[in-house]
Amino acid sequence: MVESATESSPKLNIGSLRIGLFTDTYAPQVNGVSISLQLVSEGLARRGHQVTVFAPNFPGYKDNEPGVFRIPSLKYLNKPPIYVAVLGTPRTTWSLTRKHFDVLHAHSPLTVGFLAYVMASTSHLPLIYTYHTSISDYTHYLKVIGGTSIIRRGARWFSTATTNLGDQVIVPSPKFRRLLLEQKVRKPIHTIPNGIDLSNFKAAKNPGSLRSRLGIKSEAPILLSVGRMDPEKRLDFLVDAFVGISEQNPDARLVFAGDGSAKKDVEAKVAATKVKDRIHFLGMVNRADLPNVLHDATVFLSASTTEVHPISAIEAIASGLPMVAVQDEAFEGMIENDQNGYLVPLDVKAFSDTISALLADRGKLDRFGKHSMQLSERFSIEGQVKALENLYFESVLQNWRGKK
Numbered sequence: 001m002v003e004s005a006t007e008s009s010p011k012l013n014i015g016s017l018r019i020g021l022f023t024d025t026y027a028p029q030v031n032g033v034s035i036s037l038q039l040v041s042e043g044l045a046r047r048g049h050q051v052t053v054f055a056p057n058f059p060g061y062k063d064n065e066p067g068v069f070r071i072p073s074l075k076y077l078n079k080p081p082i083y084v085a086v087l088g089t090p091r092t093t094w095s096l097t098r099k100h101f102d103v104l105h106a107h108s109p110l111t112v113g114f115l116a117y118v119m120a121s122t123s124h125l126p127l128i129y130t131y132h133t134s135i136s137d138y139t140h141y142l143k144v145i146g147g148t149s150i151i152r153r154g155a156r157w158f159s160t161a162t163t164n165l166g167d168q169v170i171v172p173s174p175k176f177r178r179l180l181l182e183q184k185v186r187k188p189i190h191t192i193p194n195g196i197d198l199s200n201f202k203a204a205k206n207p208g209s210l211r212s213r214l215g216i217k218s219e220a221p222i223l224l225s226v227g228r229m230d231p232e233k234r235l236d237f238l239v240d241a242f243v244g245i246s247e248q249n250p251d252a253r254l255v256f257a258g259d260g261s262a263k264k265d266v267e268a269k270v271a272a273t274k275v276k277d278r279i280h281f282l283g284m285v286n287r288a289d290l291p292n293v294l295h296d297a298t299v300f301l302s303a304s305t306t307e308v309h310p311i312s313a314i315e316a317i318a319s320g321l322p323m324v325a326v327q328d329e330a331f332e333g334m335i336e337n338d339q340n341g342y343l344v345p346l347d348v349k350a351f352s353d354t355i356s357a358l359l360a361d362r363g364k365l366d367r368f369g370k371h372s373m374q375l376s377e378r379f380s381i382e383g384q385v386k387a388l389e390n391l392y393f394e395s396v397l398q399n400w401r402g403k404k
Helices: 032-046 090-097 111-123 135-145 149-163 174-182 209-214 235-248 263-271 290-296 311-318 348-359 362-379 381-403
Strands: 018-022 050-056 068-071 073-078 081-085 103-106 127-130 168-171 189-191 222-226 253-257 279-283 299-302 323-326 341-344
Touching (some): 018 032, 018 111, 032 311, 050 081, 050 111, 081 111, 103 111, 127 381, 168 174, 209 253, 209 290, 222 235, 222 290, 222 311, 235 253, 235 263, 253 290, 263 279, 290 311, 299 348, 311 323, 311 362, 323 348, 341 348, 348 362, 362 381
Parallel strands (some): 018 103, 050 068, 127 168, 168 189, 222 253, 253 279, 299 323, 323 341
Antiparallel strands (some): 073 081
16 A cells, blocks of 8 residues: 555644654754754644654764753764664663653664664554665665675665564655565555755855855856765766866866765865866855855756755755756656756766756756746645644554554
């Protein structure tokens, strides 16, 4: 049985819920899952629900928002720093036995996600599971053995098995609904797109601040990439494409905003090119400053084919940016070919030529930007929260009826 959020039953309005959100990645980590969860938690709280976020402890970080329960953790990676929750400690066990919920929502299949399953099973609560990441696309993080066929098959099995632990499954995009159907996931699947606070990206508070900081002329095109700088993002492809773009657009600049395990390798690659003075690395950008960065840019770029429903792309189109990306189903609904951007094959010359042609047409850039802003209206945080709220209520009622 497969369902879409847009086809669910009429909105239910019974009252407030006690909701537990379980995640293996959260602030101060900056990635799509972390950002999405913070927005969802705030949105649910504004609608009167009691929300508790369960996440690994991050040494030295203090949460600013209420309702965050940190679980003891161990460091797994140094750059970027990643901590993995350690379950079964006396403090965790004792604290969790004192908490009461109506519905639990897991956002990871790892240790914190497994904790959600245990709590749901022992307390007879409905469990929602959001499939954020195609696990088989990230096995390279297991170093030597990550690329072997047995590990990839194991990752696919693990993906299916953990997804089927949920009573209801959410995917942020049709791309992942199709993936889960191929993996024989048997639980009901609901498509609920990621959302953002669109109002934050409609205008820049300090227009021109990025250009001033980098010494870029107002008429010079800025090609922008925002997000984690990890191998699967294919940032080296963007560097190669920019070398070709620069031949036709000598004033153009390429800007990377973000940090990650591949940053040093990308910097080394850039240093060996003849356009190294026209490529800039901003590092991590404060989210409050991100609209300023986006509004100073000319075109937003992506070369990744491992995306689910990228928050960074929604922020870009909400800021009125045209987009050029390597062909990937994750951009369904965000990029309309020759309307607000282009989806291009994974070919450096095709990618480079497409961007060069777009930069040469000022009128098209303006039209594309306006259409991007129109498309972004599909992805408001209010719409995402209402769809989640409706599914929570339905799950609670189904769970209650099952006990009768």
